[in-house]
Amino acid sequence: MNAVGLIFADSYDADLGGLTELRTLAAVSYGARYRLIDFMLSNMANAGIRNIGIITTQKYGSLMWHVRGGSGWDLDRKQSGIRFLPPFATETGRYAYENRLEAMQANLAYLRELKEKYVLFGSCNYAANLDFQAMLDFHEKSGAVVTGLYTKNPVNKKNGSDVTEYVTDENGKILECRIVRDLDHAEKIAANTYIMDREELIRGLEETSKAGKKSFRRDIIPQMAAEGKAMAYEAKERLFFMDDISSYLASNLMLLEPEVRYELLRNPARPIITRVKDSAPTRFGSKAKATNSIIADGAIIDGEVKNSIVFRGARIKKGAVVENSVIMQDTTIGEGAKVNYAILDKKVIIQDSRLLSGYITHPFYAGKGTVI
Numbered sequence: 001m002n003a004v005g006l007i008f009a010d011s012y013d014a015d016l017g018g019l020t021e022l023r024t025l026a027a028v029s030y031g032a033r034y035r036l037i038d039f040m041l042s043n044m045a046n047a048g049i050r051n052i053g054i055i056t057t058q059k060y061g062s063l064m065w066h067v068r069g070g071s072g073w074d075l076d077r078k079q080s081g082i083r084f085l086p087p088f089a090t091e092t093g094r095y096a097y098e099n100r101l102e103a104m105q106a107n108l109a110y111l112r113e114l115k116e117k118y119v120l121f122g123s124c125n126y127a128a129n130l131d132f133q134a135m136l137d138f139h140e141k142s143g144a145v146v147t148g149l150y151t152k153n154p155v156n157k158k159n160g161s162d163v164t165e166y167v168t169d170e171n172g173k174i175l176e177c178r179i180v181r182d183l184d185h186a187e188k189i190a191a192n193t194y195i196m197d198r199e200e201l202i203r204g205l206e207e208t209s210k211a212g213k214k215s216f217r218r219d220i221i222p223q224m225a226a227e228g229k230a231m232a233y234e235a236k237e238r239l240f241f242m243d244d245i246s247s248y249l250a251s252n253l254m255l256l257e258p259e260v261r262y263e264l265l266r267n268p269a270r271p272i273i274t275r276v277k278d279s280a281p282t283r284f285g286s287k288a289k290a291t292n293s294i295i296a297d298g299a300i301i302d303g304e305v306k307n308s309i310v311f312r313g314a315r316i317k318k319g320a321v322v323e324n325s326v327i328m329q330d331t332t333i334g335e336g337a338k339v340n341y342a343i344l345d346k347k348v349i350i351q352d353s354r355l356l357s358g359y360i361t362h363p364f365y366a367g368k369g370t371v372i
Contacts, residue, residue: 001048001136003195004114006121007040008039009056009063012099013161013192014125018345018367024056026124027063028242029328029346031255031265032296032309035066036242038266038274044120045073047132048268050080053110055103057087057096071265072273085110086277100192104201105209111202117347119201122149122193127251128239129264129272135233138172145229146200148174148221149193151239156250158243159183166232174230177222182355186231190217191239238263249343249363252309252326256292277314287318303333313358317352324360338339342366 003012009026019028026037044052052075056063070082085107087096097103104121105112111119118139120132130149139147150166153292157163160181166188166287167176180186196204196214204220213219224230240260254260265272279298284290289304298312303320313330316322320333325342333339334352341358345368350356354372358364366372 001133002116003047003049003118003120003136004111004116004198005044005049005052006104006119007052007054008100008103008121008123008192009037009054009060010058010097010126013123016242016248018365019245019343020059022059022368023062024059026054026056027060027066028248029311030127030242031252032311033277034127034272034274035063035065036127037063037067038272039129040122040124041067041070041269042075042272043128043130043132043271045075047120047136049120049132050075050077051083051114051116052081053083053085053107055085055097055107057103060084060086064276065075068275072275078091094272096184099214099216100330101205101208101214101219104216105205108205108209111198111205114198118195119198120193120195122191125243126191126250127264128235128237128240129267129270130235130237131270136195138233139231141273142172142231144173144224144231146194146196146221146224147231147233149191149235150232151191151235152187152189154183154189154191155236155238155240155254156243156247157183157189157239157249158239161243162219164192166190168232172231172233173228174221174225174232177225179218184196188234190232192217193234221227240264245343245363245365246361248362249326249341253307253324253360255294255309256307277312282331285318288316303335311346320350325363330352339364345370348372 010027098255163183165178165186221248242248288301291306295310296312300315302318303316306323308325310327315332317335319336323340328346336353342364349371
C-alpha cells in the first residue's frame with residue numbers, strides 16, 4: 001500500500017475518566033488481552049502500510065512499552081517501521097497538541113521526509129476490523145484529494161456530543177459537513193479516519209498553520225468539499241465506540257456475543273495483533289464457575305464469573321461473584337465479595353465481603369491500585 005499511517009493516540013473527543021488518568025487512550029486495555037491501539041495498528045499493517053507514526057501528547061510510557069519497535073506487526077524493518085511523535089520534539093512543537101490539526105501541523109517535517117503518496121490517519125476511540133485497502137482503492141478511483149470514513153451504525157457512540165455528519169450525493173461525494181449532536185437523526189457519522197494525498201495534506205497544513213486555524217473537520221474537510229475534492233467511504237464493518245466510561249463497558253461486554261467476537265478478532269485475512277505476553281494457563285478451583293465470560297491466561301478463578309471480561313493475573317477468590325464487569329490485570333476480588341457492572345483497573349484489591357455495584361449506563365470504576 002503506497003501510504004503512510006498516522007495514529008492519534010490521545011482522546012481529543014473521548015472522555016474515559018479515570019481510565020485515561022494514568023495512560024493515553026490508545027493504551028487503554030480492551031477485551032482481556034488487547035490495547036485500543038491494536039485495532040488501528042493492525043488494520044494499517046494488514047493493508048500493507050509499513051511506515052506508521054504515532055502522535056501522542058502525554059502519559060505515553062505504557063503505550064511505548066506495549067508497541068516497542070512494532071515487531072508484533074512486522075514493522076521493525078530497516079527502511080520503515082514505528083515512529084513516536086510526541087510534542088516538544090520539533091522547533092514548532094512548543095506546547096502539547098490540543099487537536100488533530102495542531103498535531104499534524106507540528107509534524108510537518110516528518111510528513112515532508114516521507115515518500116509515500118497517501119497518508120491514512122485515524123483515532124483510537126473505537127474498535128473495528130477495517131479493510132483499509134478497499135478504502136484506498138475507492139479513494140484512488142474517485143480521484144478525490146481526501147476521503148473520509150463514515151459509519152451508519154456507530155455502536156455505543158455517545159449521544160449529545162459534537163460529531164460530524166456527511167451529506168453526500170449518490171456517488172459518495174461530500175456535499176456538506178454538519179456538526180450534529182443527535183445521533184438518532186444523523187445517517188452518515190464520520191469516524192475521524194481519513195485518506196489524503198500527502199502533498200495536498202502538507203499544503204493544507206501549511207496554509208491552516210499560517211491562518212491560525214485549529215480544526216481539521218471544520219477547516220479542511222468543508223473547504224475540500226466546497227471544491228468537489230472530498231469523498232465519503234462507508235465502513236461496512238461495525239465500529240464499537242468507546243467515547244466514555246459507559247460505552248467502554250458496553251463495547252467490552254459486546255465481545256461476549258459470538259458474532260461480535262468473530263467479526264472483530266477472528267478474521268483470518270485481517271488478524272488483530274497485540275504484543276505477546278506469556279502467562280500460565282488459567283486456573284479454575286474446585287468450586288469455580290464461569291458463564292459466558294472471556295478469561296485470559298494467568299487468571300485464578302475460585303469464585304463465580306458471569307458475563308464478564310477478566311484480564312491476565314486477575315484473581316477471583318472463593319465465594320466471590322463477578323457479573324457484567326471488566327476486571328483488569330492483577331486485580332484481586334476477595335472472598336465473598338460481589339461485583340456487578342464495574343470496571344476495576346489494574347492491581348485493584350477488593351477486600352472480603354465488599355459489595356460494589358453500578359449499572360451499564362453508570363458503571364462503578366476503581367482506579368489503578370485502589371484498595372476497597
